[in-house]
Amino acid sequence: MTYRKLLFSLILVFKFLDFAQAQVPGxxxxxxxxxxxxPFYSSNSLIILPVSINGKGSINFLVDTGVRSNILFSKTLGDALGLEYTRRLSIAGADGSTVIMAQVSPINTLDMGPIEGRLQSLLVLEEDFFELESVIGVPVYGIIGYEFFKFNPVKINYDEGFIDFYRENSIKWKPPFYRKLDLAIEENKAYITAKINQKNGPKLEAKLLIDTGANHGLLLNQETSDAIKMPPVYIESQLGQSLGGVLYGFIGRVNSLKLKNLSMREVLTSYPERNTFSEIIVATGRQGSLGSEVLGRTRLILDYPKKRALVRKGENFYAPFEFDMSGLVLRKIPNDDNRIYVSEVRAGSPAYKTGILPFDEILTLNKVPIFLYELSDVFKMLRSEEGKEIQLEMRRYQGNDLTNYNDYKVSIFLKKQI
Structure with a gap:
């Protein structure tokens, strides 16, 4: 073959590869x-990226390895973006009982600056769902799931707040200081195996879902194994907000969680209540999941094509796992300027003893107007140091009349409950 014919053949091959790549969703x-x-915005180690859909505007999406499909939380927004829908379907909420209706928009371009999601399908919720903003503190309009990870190694640097998106097969060896974990990809979700030393039960070798979109640390589903035991000390609490409503259960600790030879101690662990979704969880063969409270303490590479995860210690790997010491479950009013209210007060907690009630609004925290705080900063303060005094100015509305209210002041002294 002459040099000219060889060059021509190579050009055809590369053009074919470019054309083939353009025709594959990813x-x-x-x-x-x-x-x-x-770069990404991080709230409690959740990964939030601005995304443009079909070249129109830019809105925040949560990067979530725990979901198969891309989701847009609002059909109102989808209609405004001119999305086209081909079919209607129902999806189960994470509480296992709520049915959510969604429209499928099959072909879209999701632009993230240097990266482009091509031929991307979106599940568009018919009923607008903006509850994640009330928990995270910043507007989030959708979720990007498996598609983002399926072809390329993705390195998540939680310490500095950026993602490195690598060309396929460009990480051929294990980088220095990283430990390799086998990654199982099943039904478009990623799983690893970890060793767990329980406080009140046998040692576990557990199959765990990698869930970057969950704000817990370790979660164990009791219905999946008789070996999973509740610790002797635990509290009942909300575990998080999801599609379908608030998840409830218990918070405790395990002695240690070991990823390869990286060991975390006294890890906060969620034990969700059993629900109608439990059968699906059991069918996956997993015993639980790892969320952002654990993952955010690492430097993490997810290499789906090579079925491996590479992990090393992050800057706060050895920081103690602390839970809220006030007893306040707080929410931000969506689409408002940092107005924060009390969703729930745990019985017997320091906040409960001061007389604070659900739906009371926080006006100032330690004499600083609350709108100057991010919700994540308030969370950090309420789990910062046992014995610390937190001064609050509160507002209690009378019924639904926003012009009729009483303001009052209280002090809370933080106390560990678990």
């Missing part, structure tokens, strides 16, 4: 490179 670099870097 996320791809816009320009040829070994890697590109995307």
């Amino acid at each position: 996320f791809f670099m816009k320009e040829a490179a070994r890697k590109v870097r995307i």
Whole structure:
């Protein structure tokens, strides 16, 4: 073969590869490179990225390895973006009992700057769901799931707040200081095996879902194994907000969680209540999941094509796991300027003893107007130091009349409950 024929053949091959890539749903670099870097906003180690849909505007999406499909939380927003729908379906809420109706928009482009999601399907919720903002503290309009990870290694640097998105097969060896974990990809979700030393039960070797979109640390589903035992000390609490409503259960601790030879101690652990979704969890063969409270303490590479996770210690790997010491479950009013209210007060807690009630609104925290705080900063303060005094100015409305209220002041002294 002559040099000219060889060059012509190579050009045809590369053009075919470019054409084939353009026809396959997935996320791809816009320009040829070994890697590109995307900064993200982090709230309690949840990963939030601005995304443009079909070239229109830019809205916040949560990057979530725990879901198969991309989701847009609002059909109102989808209609405004001019999305086209091909079919209607129902999806089960995470509480196992709520049925949520959604429209399927099958072909969309999701632009993240140097990365582009091509031929992306979106599940668009018919009933607007903006409850994540009330928990996270910033507006989030959707979720990006498996598609973002399926072709390319993705390195998450929680300490500095960026993602490195690598060309396929560009990480051929294990980088220095990283430990390799086998990654199982099942039904478009990623699982690893970890060792757990319980306080009140046998040692476990547990199959755990990697769930970057969950704000817990370790979660164990008791219905999946008789070996999972509740610790001797635990409290009943809300575990998080999800599609379908608030999840309830218990919070305790395990002695240790070991990923390869990286060991975390006294890890906060969620034990959700059994529900109608439990059968589906049991069918996956998993015993629980790892959320952002654990993952956010690491430097993490998820390499779905090679079925491996690479992990090393982050800057706060050894920081103690602390739970809220006030007894206040707080929420932000969605689409408002940092107005924070009390969703729930745990019985017997320091806040409960001061007489604070659900739906009371916080006006100032330690004499600083509450709108100057991010919700995540308030959470950190309420789990910061046992014995610390937290001064609150509160407002209690009378019924639904927002012009009729009483303001009052209280002090809470933080106390560990677990």
